[in-house]
Amino acid sequence: MRKTWRAGTLTYTTGALVVLxxxxxxxxxxxxxxxxxxxxxxxxMLRQFKASDFLTGFMVLxxxxxxxxFLTPIISYRSDRHRSRWGRRIPFLLATAPxxxxxxxxxxxxxxIGTWLHGRMGWGPESLNLTVILVxxxxxxxxxxxxxxxxxxxxALVNDxxxxxxxxxxxxxxxxxxxxxxxxxxxxxxxxxxxxxxxILTGVGLLFGLGITVMCLAVKEGxxxxxxxxxxxxxxxxxxxxxAYARDCFSKPYYLWVYAAMGFALLAFGPVNLYAIYARxxxxxxxxxxxxxxxxxxxxxxxxAYPLGWMADRFHPLRMAVGTLAVxxxxxxxxxxxxxxxxxxGLVFLLHIVLSGCYFTGAxxxxxxxxxxxxxxxxxSAGAVLIAIGNILLGLLLGSFLDLLGHDYxxxxxxxxxxxxxxxxxxxVVYRRFQALGGMQGYVAPx
Numbered sequence: 087m088r089k090t091w092r093a094g095t096l097t098y099t100t101g102a103l104v105v106l107x108x109x110x111x112x113x114x115x116x117x118x119x120x121x122x123x124x125x126x127x128x129x130x131m132l133r134q135f136k137a138s139d140f141l142t143g144f145m146v147l148x149x150x151x152x153x154x155x156f157l158t159p160i161i162s163y164r165s166d167r168h169r170s171r172w173g174r175r176i177p178f179l180l181a182t183a184p185x186x187x188x189x190x191x192x193x194x195x196x197x198x199i200g201t202w203l204h205g206r207m208g209w210g211p212e213s214l215n216l217t218v219i220l221v222x223x224x225x226x227x228x229x230x231x232x233x234x235x236x237x238x239x240x241x242a243l244v245n246d247x248x249x250x251x252x253x254x255x256x257x258x259x260x261x262x263x264x265x266x267x268x269x270x271x272x273x274x275x276x277x278x279x280x281x282x283x284x285x286i287l288t289g290v291g292l293l294f295g296l297g298i299t300v301m302c303l304a305v306k307e308g309x310x311x312x313x314x315x316x317x318x319x320x321x322x323x324x325x326x327x328x329x330a331y332a333r334d335c336f337s338k339p340y341y342l343w344v345y346a347a348m349g350f351a352l353l354a355f356g357p358v359n360l361y362a363i364y365a366r367x368x369x370x371x372x373x374x375x376x377x378x379x380x381x382x383x384x385x386x387x388x389x390x391a392y393p394l395g396w397m398a399d400r401f402h403p404l405r406m407a408v409g410t411l412a413v414x415x416x417x418x419x420x421x422x423x424x425x426x427x428x429x430x431x432g433l434v435f436l437l438h439i440v441l442s443g444c445y446f447t448g449a450x451x452x453x454x455x456x457x458x459x460x461x462x463x464x465x466x467s468a469g470a471v472l473i474a475i476g477n478i479l480l481g482l483l484l485g486s487f488l489d490l491l492g493h494d495y496x497x498x499x500x501x502x503x504x505x506x507x508x509x510x511x512x513x514x515v516v517y518r519r520f521q522a523l524g525g526m527q528g529y530v531a532p533x
Contacts, residue, residue, distance in 0.1 A: 091249035094459075095308035098249065106247065107256065109304040111263050116297020117240065118267035120186065123275065123290045124229070128193065129363050130279045131222060135197075135215040139364070139493065143485025145223060147360055150230045151474035151481070157234045158474070162467030163331055165239055166313075166460070173307025175243040175463075178235055180302040183295045185232040190291025192225030194284045236298070238470065242463035245454045246307055254403065257450035258395020261443065265388040272380040277373055311460065334461060335468035338532055340519050344456055345469040347516045350509035351411060351449070353476045355442040357484060357498035357505075358418075362435055365495035369431040379432045383439035387447075390440075394447040402526055403455055404517045406448030411513060414441045415506035422500035434499065456520070458531045 091098045098106065125146060132142050161178060168174040192199070200218030209217065248256050275286055335341065358365075366376040398406050421434035457465040484501065491497065523529050 091252065093247055093249045093308065094310070096247060096306075103249075103252075106305065107259065109301050110244065110248075110256075111259060113240075113298050113301030113305075114260050114263045115267055116294045116301075117236070118264040119271065119290050120190070120294045122264075122268045122271045123286060124190065124193075126276060126363055127279045127283050127286055128222070128226065131193075131197075131283055132219065133364070134280065135218050135222075137219055138485070139361070139488045140482070140485040141219070143360065143481035145226055147356065147481030148478045149227065150234065151477035153227070153230045154234045154237075154474040155471050155478075157231065158238045158467040158470045159331060159464075161235050161238050162242070162463035163327060165242065166463050169310065169313070173246075174310060175239045175246060176302045176305065176307060178239050179243065179298065182232040182236040183298040183302075186229060186236070186298075187291045187295035189225045189229035189232065190287050190294070193222055193229070194287035194291070196222040196225060197284075238463060238467055241453065241466060243305070243307070245459065245462045246310075247305060250454070251399070253451045253454055254398030254400075255392065255395040257398070258392040258447055260450070261391035261395070261447040262388060265384040265391060265443070268384040269381045269388070272377040272384065276377040276380070280373070331464065331468075334533075335465055340516075340523075340532060341457075341465065341468075343512060343516045343519065344452075345472050347407070347509060347512035348449075348452060348469055349473040349476055350505055350512055351407065351445060352473055353480060354411070354414065354418075354502050354505035354509050355438070355445075356477065356480055357501045358435070358438050359442075360481070360484070361488065361495050361498050362438075364493070365498065366428075366431065366435070368493060368495055369425065369428050371428040371431060375428065375432070379436050380439060383436045383443075386436075386440050387443040390444065391447050394444060395450075398448050398451055403449045403452045404513065404520060407445060407452065407513050408510065408517065410441060410445040410448060411506050411510040414438075414445070415503050415510060417441060418499045418503035418506060422496055422503060425496055425499065438499075438502075455529075456516075456531060458533050461533075 088099055091103060129142060129146065132145070137145075165174050165178055168177070170177055172180075197218050200221040201214065203221065204214050204217040207217075244253070244256070244260075279286060363376065366373070371379075394406065417434065417437045421438075425431045425434055453466050453469070454462065484498070488495065488497065520529060523532065
C-alpha cells in the first residue's frame, strides 16, 4: 500500500507531494528574490538622493507596518471565510502579482519620473531630491499594500495545503530557496545596485509576477467547512466582525504570550537588518565586501536549513526558538561592545544572519503548530498587527535616535540584544503553557 499524507480534505501520494512542493517553491523563489532585492536597492536609492535615517526607517519599517495594521486583519478575516472554486487563499494571492510588478517598475523609473515632474512643475534645484523620493515613496506604498496581502496569505496557503507532519521540513526547504535567492542576489547583484537599480528592480518585479501567477494556477486548495451563517435577526456588519475578530484573537492570555514571543523575536532582528547596509559604511566595509559576508552567511545557513526543519518536526519549534534566541542575545551584546572595524563588523553581521536564519527556519512553524487551523490567518494577522505596531515605533524611534547620535550604528546591536532577551522570556512562558495544554503529544489549540 502506498504511503499517503493528508492536509484537510487533500490526500497526497509521494509523487503528488513532490509536485506540490515544487510549485510552492517556485512561488517562494520569486517571492524571496523580491524580498531579498527590493529593500537594499531602495535603501541605496534613498541614500543617493540624501534621505535621512529617520525617513529611511519610516519608509522601510514604519510605513509597511501602518498599512499592515489596517489591512492584514481585514484580508485575513475575509480569507478565512471566503469560499470559491479557486479556494480561499489563491484568489487574493493572484491579485497581488500584477500590482507588485507595476509598483516595482514604478520604483525603478522613479528618478526619471521625479526629474520629469520636477521640471514640469518648475521647482527649484534644491527640491529635486525630495521630488524623486516622493515619487519613489508613492510606488513603495503601492508595493506595501500588495506585500501586506501576500504576506498574510502565503503562510496561510502553506498551512492549508501542506500536511502537518511535514511542515517543519517544508519550511526548511522554503529556507533553502530563500537562501539560494539571497546568495544569487548578494553575490551577483548587490554590488551593482548603485549603478543599475533600474534594471534590478524591473527584473525582480517581472520575476515575482510570473512566479506567483504560475504557483497560484498550479496549486489546488481542498474543501473547507462552510463558514458560520448568521441566524435570522442576528446583527451583522463591520463592527460585529471587529468584535468577533477581537474576541477570537485577544480574549485568551495564552495567545497574547504567543504574539509577544513571536513579535519580540522578529523585532530583535530588525535594528541590524534595517541599518546594516549603512553600518558597513561607517565601519569601513565596501558594498561588495558587505555582499560577500551575506552570501557566505547564506551558504552556512543553506547547509543548516533542512536539518533545522527536521529538528523542528522532531523537537518542536518552541524549543528551537528558545535555543536560538539565547545565543543571539549573547552575540549581539558582544557586537555592541566589540565591533571596532570592518572585520569585526563583518563577523558579527555574519553571525546575525546565520542565527536569525536559524530562528526563521527552526521556528517558522510556530503559527501553524500553535494557532487553530481553521482560523489560522485570523490569528496570524492578530500577531502581525502587534508586530506592525512594534515596527512603527522601532522604525521611527530608532531612526531619530541614530540621527541624534551621529549615526553610531553600534546601538543597533545593543538594542537587538535587549529585545532578544524579551523574546526569550516570552517564549519560555509560552513553552510552559504549551506543556500544560498537552505538549508534544496531546496539544490542542484553545478556541
